[in-house]
Amino acid sequence: MPWTPLHSQLHQCLIDRQLLPISANILLAVSGGQDSLCLGQLLRDLQSRWKWQLAVAHCDHGWAQDIGIADRVAQVTTRWQLPYYCETTANLPETEAAAREWRYQALARIAETTNSTYLVTAHTQTDRAETLLYNLVRGAGADGLCAMSWHRQLTPAISLVRPLLEVNRSQTGAFCQEYQLPVWEDNYNRDLKYARNRLRLEIIPQLAADFNPQVESHLARTAELLRADVEYLESLAQDWYRKALDDRGVKLDRPMLQSLPLALQRRVIRQFLAQSLGKMPTFDRIEATIMLIDAPNRTRTSTFSHGLAAEVSGKWIVVRK
Structure with a gap:
C-alpha cells in the first residue's frame, strides 16, 4: 500500500x-x-x-x-x-x-x-x-x-x-x-x-x-494552549507546596500562602487536601479552605469526609478531626 x-x-x-x-x-x-x-x-x-x-x-x-x-x-x-x-x-x-x-x-x-x-x-x-x-x-x-x-x-x-x-x-x-x-x-x-x-x-x-x-x-487547539498553561502553573504550585509545608508535612504556612496569587493558592490547597484526605478535593472544599488563609485563629471549615475539617492553628492550616 x-x-x-x-x-x-x-x-x-x-x-x-x-x-x-x-x-x-x-x-x-x-x-x-x-x-x-x-x-x-x-x-x-x-x-x-x-x-x-x-x-x-x-x-x-x-x-x-x-x-x-x-x-x-x-x-x-x-x-x-x-x-x-x-x-x-x-x-x-x-x-x-x-x-x-x-x-x-x-x-x-x-x-x-x-x-x-x-x-x-x-x-x-x-x-x-x-x-x-x-x-x-x-x-x-x-x-x-x-x-x-x-x-x-x-x-x-x-x-x-x-x-x-x-x-x-x-x-x-x-x-x-x-x-x-x-x-x-x-x-x-x-x-x-x-x-x-x-x-x-x-x-x-x-x-x-x-x-x-x-x-x-x-x-482542540484551545485544549493544547491550556495544557501548556496548566503544566506551568502546576509546576509552580508544586514548588510552593513544598516550601509551605512544615517539616512533618502535615501543616501549611498561611503567611507564605498570603503572598501568592489566587490561581496558585487554589493549586497548593488542592495538593494539600489531596494528601490530607486521600482523594482529590471538590472545588467547594478548596474554596472553603482558601478562606482560612486570612481567617482568625481556630476558624474551621465544615466537615469533609471521615469527620475531617481544615482549621486555622496560629500561622498554620491543618486538617484534623
Missing part, C-alpha cells in the same frame, strides 16, 4: 514530540473502530523504521452489542502479524465511566504482562474537542478543559500515549477506506443517551454549521 500524507504526519509528530522512542515495547489498544484500526495500520507500517516491538490489546466489555468485535480485531491483528491479547469482563455497568475505568485497568494488566512500557490509544482531535466541551458544561476548570494530553503516566512503569491528537475522524475514516480495513460500526457510538455521542453527532456539527466549520480543530 502507498505511503500516505497521514503516514508522514504521524512520523513527523513522533519525531517532534518524542512520543515513542526507537525500539520501544508498545501495546496498542484496538477497539475495532476506525480510529484504532487507522492507528494500528500506521504503527505497523512505521514499525520497521522505528524498530518497535508491537502488540495489540482488545477489551471486551461483555455487552450484547460487543459480540463479534473481538473476533474482528483478532483477524486484523493476524493480518498485521502482531501478537494479540484480549481481556473480557462480565456484569459491567453500561456506562461510559465504568467502561473507561475497567478498560484502563485491563490494558495496564496486559501491558505489564507483555513488558510494554508504552500503551498507545487512538484518541483523535475529534475526541479532544468533545472532551473540552464535555468538561466545560460540567463546570471544569483549566485542568479539565485540557484533560486529554499527548502522554501521561498510567502507572509508574507504563506511559499512556495518544499520537493522533492532531488527526480528525474524517482523516481516519478516509484512511480506513483506502486500506480496506474492516471497521466495526458500534451501535453504542450512535446511542444518544450518552452525552459524548450527543456532542459528537449533534452539538459539534451544529456549531460547525452555524458558527465555524473548523470548530473541531479550534477547540
Whole structure:
C-alpha cells in the first residue's frame, strides 16, 4: 500500500514530540473502530523504521452489542502479524465511566504482562474537542478543559500515549477506506443517551454549521494552549507546596500562602487536601479552605469526609478531626 500524507504526519509528530522512542515495547489498544484500526495500520507500517516491538490489546466489555468485535480485531491483528491479547469482563455497568475505568485497568494488566512500557490509544482531535466541551458544561476548570494530553503516566512503569491528537475522524475514516480495513460500526457510538455521542453527532456539527466549520480543530487547539498553561502553573504550585509545608508535612504556612496569587493558592490547597484526605478535593472544599488563609485563629471549615475539617492553628492550616 502507498505511503500516505497521514503516514508522514504521524512520523513527523513522533519525531517532534518524542512520543515513542526507537525500539520501544508498545501495546496498542484496538477497539475495532476506525480510529484504532487507522492507528494500528500506521504503527505497523512505521514499525520497521522505528524498530518497535508491537502488540495489540482488545477489551471486551461483555455487552450484547460487543459480540463479534473481538473476533474482528483478532483477524486484523493476524493480518498485521502482531501478537494479540484480549481481556473480557462480565456484569459491567453500561456506562461510559465504568467502561473507561475497567478498560484502563485491563490494558495496564496486559501491558505489564507483555513488558510494554508504552500503551498507545487512538484518541483523535475529534475526541479532544468533545472532551473540552464535555468538561466545560460540567463546570471544569483549566485542568479539565485540557484533560486529554499527548502522554501521561498510567502507572509508574507504563506511559499512556495518544499520537493522533492532531488527526480528525474524517482523516481516519478516509484512511480506513483506502486500506480496506474492516471497521466495526458500534451501535453504542450512535446511542444518544450518552452525552459524548450527543456532542459528537449533534452539538459539534451544529456549531460547525452555524458558527465555524473548523470548530473541531479550534477547540482542540484551545485544549493544547491550556495544557501548556496548566503544566506551568502546576509546576509552580508544586514548588510552593513544598516550601509551605512544615517539616512533618502535615501543616501549611498561611503567611507564605498570603503572598501568592489566587490561581496558585487554589493549586497548593488542592495538593494539600489531596494528601490530607486521600482523594482529590471538590472545588467547594478548596474554596472553603482558601478562606482560612486570612481567617482568625481556630476558624474551621465544615466537615469533609471521615469527620475531617481544615482549621486555622496560629500561622498554620491543618486538617484534623
